[in-house]
Amino acid sequence: MRRPFALLAGILLVGTCALPASAADGDEGFTIKDPRITESSGLAASRQHPGIYWTHNDQDKGAYLYAVDSSTGETVATITMTGVGTPRDVEAISMGPNNELWVGDIGDNDGLQWPYVWIYRLPEPKTLKDQTIRATQYVVKYSDGSRDAESMAVHPKTGRVYIIDKQEEGGHLYEGPAELSPSGANVFKPTVPVDLWATDAAFSPDGGTLAVRGYLGGIAYDWNGGKLKRLDRISVPLGTQGESVTYTPDGTKLLLGSEGADSEVVAKDAPAAGSSDSSSGSGSSASSDDDGNGPDGNLKVGALAVVVACVVLFGLRRLFRRG
Numbered sequence: 001m002r003r004p005f006a007l008l009a010g011i012l013l014v015g016t017c018a019l020p021a022s023a024a025d026g027d028e029g030f031t032i033k034d035p036r037i038t039e040s041s042g043l044a045a046s047r048q049h050p051g052i053y054w055t056h057n058d059q060d061k062g063a064y065l066y067a068v069d070s071s072t073g074e075t076v077a078t079i080t081m082t083g084v085g086t087p088r089d090v091e092a093i094s095m096g097p098n099n100e101l102w103v104g105d106i107g108d109n110d111g112l113q114w115p116y117v118w119i120y121r122l123p124e125p126k127t128l129k130d131q132t133i134r135a136t137q138y139v140v141k142y143s144d145g146s147r148d149a150e151s152m153a154v155h156p157k158t159g160r161v162y163i164i165d166k167q168e169e170g171g172h173l174y175e176g177p178a179e180l181s182p183s184g185a186n187v188f189k190p191t192v193p194v195d196l197w198a199t200d201a202a203f204s205p206d207g208g209t210l211a212v213r214g215y216l217g218g219i220a221y222d223w224n225g226g227k228l229k230r231l232d233r234i235s236v237p238l239g240t241q242g243e244s245v246t247y248t249p250d251g252t253k254l255l256l257g258s259e260g261a262d263s264e265v266v267a268k269d270a271p272a273a274g275s276s277d278s279s280s281g282s283g284s285s286a287s288s289d290d291d292g293n294g295p296d297g298n299l300k301v302g303a304l305a306v307v308v309a310c311v312v313l314f315g316l317r318r319l320f321r322r323g
Contacts, residue, residue: 041092050249052067076128093152101123102161144190149164170195171197204270215242236268245257252270
């Protein structure tokens with residue numbers, strides 16, 4: 001009996017090592033099952049609660065945030081924000097430093113040109129339960145006039161807030177003040193072009209890469225201290241109103257969400273990082289094992305082999321089932 005036991009243990013060990021950490025956390029994609037969430041417009045991965053993703057409707061009956069368990073698709077907590085006005089068009093959510101949630105009420109539903117928009121900041125609760133949390137509200141104006149925007153990202157190292165305006169021909173990255181003030185207006189200024197009709201954006205956990213998505217595709221940029229360098233294209237699910245993007249906490253996957261009842265959140269491999277130094281929050285360093293050599297490279301090869309085997313066994317069946 002020792003040899004079968006040893007063989008079984010070996011198989012289990014190899015299987016455990018080959019699977020990415022995110023798979024164990026349920027971060028391989030999921031369906032949002034809460035019937036209240038029909039216009040999910042943003043996603044943010046929790047760092048305190050593995051497998052939990054925060055989302056919101058772009059228009060809701062109140063100032064609500066929902067914590068969704070990616071292993072089940074069920075909502076496990078609802079936050080009601082106080083200390084803010086009546087939300088108008090909430091389009092983005094981001095996790096900043098110190099486990100703080102940032103919410104972007106930055107859209108212009110019904111084509112209205114708001115003279116200012118709002119951003120809310122609140123601590124992520126340590127306990128997941130329905131509760132009320134007081135948020136800080138910030139007034140935001142743009143230096144070049146009112147903008148329609150759906151993309152907001154908070155740098156995980158510096159805590160600086162960035163917005164990308166939504167223009168079909170491509171928009172700009174807008175940089176906020178180093179520290180937002182709850183009194184008076186916070187002026188955001190355009191810095192560099194973004195070659196996309198952007199619906200959401202997210203920083204990688206190390207702050208070295210900025211992922212921007214739209215309806216038909218996405219672009220990964222090397223952050224490069226805010227001087228964006230294009231890295232790679234991001235494939236997005238088609239046939240849906242694609243509204244959100246976030247990284248998994250380990251940075252290996254991008255999760256892409258859309259609006260609608262029972263909306264699906266699809267996982268994609270995250271693009272390779274750039275070569276800038278990310279230790280200061282201004283870039284990302286490339287791994288010496290990106291060529292597939294070394295322990296990390298071998299792990300990637302092993303995981304790839306598992307994926308290929310699954311494709312061979314189940315690919316056609318899955319394809320026909322979708323058709």
